[in-house]
Amino acid sequence: RIFRAGSTQVARSVRRVSGTPPSKSSNRQAAAAQQAPEEAQIILNTKSTSTKEQAFVPDFIINHVPPSHSGSQWLQTKRANETEEFGDASLEGGYKQFREDIRSVVPDARVFTDPLRTLAYGTDASFYRLVPKIVVKVHDEAEMIKLIKAARANKTPVTFRAGGTSLSGQAITDSILLKLGHTWRYRKIENDGEIITVEPGWILGQVNRMLAPYGRKLGPDPSSIESCWIGGVVNNNSSGMCCGVSQNTYHTIKDLRIVMNDGTVLDTADQQSWDSFQITHRRLVEGVTELSQRVKADPELTALIKKKFSIKNTTGYSINALVDFEDPKEIIKHLMVGSEGTFGFVSRATYHTVPDYKNKASAFIVFPTVEDASNATWELRKAQCTDAVELMDRRSLYTCEDMEHLHFLRSAPETGTALLIECRGATEEEMWARVEASKKTIADAGLLTLQPIEFSTDPKVCTAYWDARRALIP
Numbered sequence: 001r002i003f004r005a006g007s008t009q010v011a012r013s014v015r016r017v018s019g020t021p022p023s024k025s026s027n028r029q030a031a032a033a034q035q036a037p038e039e040a041q042i043i044l045n046t047k048s049t050s051t052k053e054q055a056f057v058p059d060f061i062i063n064h065v066p067p068s069h070s071g072s073q074w075l076q077t078k079r080a081n082e083t084e085e086f087g088d089a090s091l092e093g094g095y096k097q098f099r100e101d102i103r104s105v106v107p108d109a110r111v112f113t114d115p116l117r118t119l120a121y122g123t124d125a126s127f128y129r130l131v132p133k134i135v136v137k138v139h140d141e142a143e144m145i146k147l148i149k150a151a152r153a154n155k156t157p158v159t160f161r162a163g164g165t166s167l168s169g170q171a172i173t174d175s176i177l178l179k180l181g182h183t184w185r186y187r188k189i190e191n192d193g194e195i196i197t198v199e200p201g202w203i204l205g206q207v208n209r210m211l212a213p214y215g216r217k218l219g220p221d222p223s224s225i226e227s228c229w230i231g232g233v234v235n236n237n238s239s240g241m242c243c244g245v246s247q248n249t250y251h252t253i254k255d256l257r258i259v260m261n262d263g264t265v266l267d268t269a270d271q272q273s274w275d276s277f278q279i280t281h282r283r284l285v286e287g288v289t290e291l292s293q294r295v296k297a298d299p300e301l302t303a304l305i306k307k308k309f310s311i312k313n314t315t316g317y318s319i320n321a322l323v324d325f326e327d328p329k330e331i332i333k334h335l336m337v338g339s340e341g342t343f344g345f346v347s348r349a350t351y352h353t354v355p356d357y358k359n360k361a362s363a364f365i366v367f368p369t370v371e372d373a374s375n376a377t378w379e380l381r382k383a384q385c386t387d388a389v390e391l392m393d394r395r396s397l398y399t400c401e402d403m404e405h406l407h408f409l410r411s412a413p414e415t416g417t418a419l420l421i422e423c424r425g426a427t428e429e430e431m432w433a434r435v436e437a438s439k440k441t442i443a444d445a446g447l448l449t450l451q452p453i454e455f456s457t458d459p460k461v462c463t464a465y466w467d468a469r470r471a472l473i474p
Contacts, residue, residue, distance in 0.1 A: 087113045094154035095133050098176065101150040102136065110137040110181075121179065124164035124171040125224075132159075132177040139183040141259065141347045147178060148345065149263040160341040162200050162231030165224040170236070170340045178345075180231060186348065189214070195254060197350040200231025204238075208356075216353040219247030223470040234349050237314050237338030244388075245311065247354050250318055250337045257348035258336055268333050269350060285328045292322040292331055314338055357424040359431040361455040362462040365442070366409065366418045372447050373417040379445045380421070385437035388422040390469050400468035405461045408451065416450065420469055422462075423455065 091099055091113065102111065112118060112135040122131035138144050151158045159173035162180050184201025193214025198207055205226040208217045220233050221240035228238065234256070239248035255269035264280060267273040278285050296302055302323050309320040321334035336343055367373040373391055380386050394416050401409035409418065423438060425431030435455045442453065456462060 086115055091133060094156045095176070098150055098154045098156050099134060101154065102147060105143060105146045105150070106136055106138070110139075111135070121161075121177055122172060124161070124166065124169065126167050126169035126172070128169035128172060130169075130172040130174040132173050133175060135177045135179060137179050137181045139181050141257075141265075144178070144345055144347065145259055145263045145265070148259060148261065151176060152261060152263070160231070160235070160345055162229035162235075163203070163224075163227055164232075165228040166232060166236055171232070180229070184231075184347075194353055195350060196353055197255075197348060198230050199348055200229055200234070200346060202230045204228050204230065204233055211353055212356065214353075215356055215358075217356040218351055219252040219354045220249055230349060231346060234337060234346050235340050237318060239312055239314075245309070248312075249351075250320075250334060252352045252354065253333065253337055253349065254352050255350040256333050256336055256346055258343075259345040259347055261344060265347075266332075266344075267348075268329055274329055285332075288322075288331050288335070289328045292325070292328075295319075295322045355426070357426060357431075359425045359428050359457075360422060360462060361424075361431055361435050361457045362420065362422045362465045363438075363453060363455040364406070364409070364418050364420055364465055365453050366412050366416055366450040368413065368448060368450060369415045370417040373419050375445065376419060376442050376447050379441050379447075380419075380438060383437060383441040385423070385434050385441060386421050387424045387434075388420075390420040392418045392420060392469070392472065396472055399472060403464060403468055405464040406468060412450065420465055421455075422466075 088096075088099055099111070099113070112121070113133065118131050118133070118135055121135045122129045136147060138147060148158065157173070157175040158178050159171065159175065160178050160180070161171040164171040180201050182201055184199035186197070186199040187202065187207075187210065188197040189210065190196070193211050193216040196207065196211060196218075203226065204218060204220065204222070204224075207230065208225070211217050218233075220238040222228055222233075222238050223240070225240070232238070234249055234253070237249045239245065245251065255267070257265065257267045257269070259265055260281070264277070265273070266277045266281075295305070305320050305323050309318075318334055318338045321331045325331045325334065336346060365376070367376060370391075370393055377389055377391060380389055394412060394414055397409045397412055397416065397418055400406050401412075412418070421438060423431055423434040425434060438455075439453050442449070456465075
């Protein structure tokens with residue numbers, strides 16, 4: 001079947017795409033098509049503004065035979081004359097040298113430069129994509145030190161990735177991606193579970209299960225608790241639904257083992273390491289000390305920093321470390337938290353754990369408007385009688401109103417807004433005292449609710465409530 005464009009404009013536009021005049025073989029096909037039975041041809045005629053008879057140029061032929069028209073010929077010539085380079089062959093400059101330098105450090109099986117796998121590693125849990133030039137799966141600290149040194153020597157930026165569960169895109173790069181393997185599994189529990197040291201390859205939920213026999217857990221509790229790795233928890237200063245600010249990584253970290261950008265290792269738990277670091281990196285130590293003093297000398301700036309970091313705030317660096325500490329070791333340690341790998345690589349983290357109370361009660365409290373729910377949140381925060389408060393607007397409630405134990409949400413009006421609240425206690429009496437204090441706080445504020453406030457201690461009901469929140473957004 002032959003599709004013919006009789007218009008000068010169409011014929012020109014087609015030939016402009018093909019880039020070359022019709023070939024002899026193309027002309028022969030045109031002649032053969034003219035001799036074929038009329039019913040075998042499908043000709044698209046368009047009006048031409050030219051008074052001259054237009055030459056027949058069959059640019060598109062669909063007859064289950066490989067085309068030999070000008071476009072095909074151009075493509076065949078291009079393929080013959082131009083060689084596409086992929087993988088290692090596509091690397092240039094510092095990246096090419098970096099690849100050569102690490103051949104003795106990491107086996108080729110753990111270095112990816114091919115288009116498919118670099119594309120796959122170009123995304124994380126965020127909405128963004130940056131395709132790395134090189135992906136390296138790193139198995140231990142010794143490899144990481146050598147890789148960082150090689151990248152520094154070749155001036156090639158690196159980005160670290162643990163679980164890659166953040167929604168902000170900090171684990172993607174168009175340069176070199178250093179991806180942690182599942183070999184970073186060191187762990188040590190001390191003081192009856194009050195302290196735990198782990199490498200960045202552990203999933204947060206796994207660490208909590210290690211601590212469960214001691215009645216302890218890590219402070220951060222993001223919704224991605226069963227998929228996020230400790231490396232990201234530290235470098236993003238994770239908090240979560242229930243821990244607020246007081247139990248986030250910044251406030252519960254005890255020590256860090258850090259690989260600096262020149263390959264130097266600083267272990268804040270080792271006094272000898274710190275003594276050596278003060279000599280080799282004297283300028284850095286003096287610099288953070290001076291910066292801290294300058295900030296503290298400005299009362300207005302100090303007050304602003306304290307105010308900003310009294311609520312959830314992971315934007316930028318943890319500059320509250322400049323206000324909170326005098327010891328430069330503590331300042332450096334806490335500046336590392338939430339730095340997203342831009343200050344160095346955390347190869348080991350030691351946490352102060354927090355109690356994992358078994359006495360818990362949860363309630364879904366529906367208010368007429370978001371303003372009412374917001375006012376209730378403020379009053380509960382002042383009263384300090386709750387351990388977790390999550391606000392969910394009507395659109396959020398639509399996503400969970402058909403879940404088990406949540407059908408009562410269907411009656412909420414379009415302006416309805418709910419607070420998901422949890423109260424805990426070391427004893428059952430302490431827990432119920434906090435529950436009653438929460439109810440009284442809302443009542444004393446004169447805030448109306450669409451249903452009576454009912455707290456549940458049923459594990460199935462409480463799990464359903466918090467699963468609804470986790471399913472909403474990590």
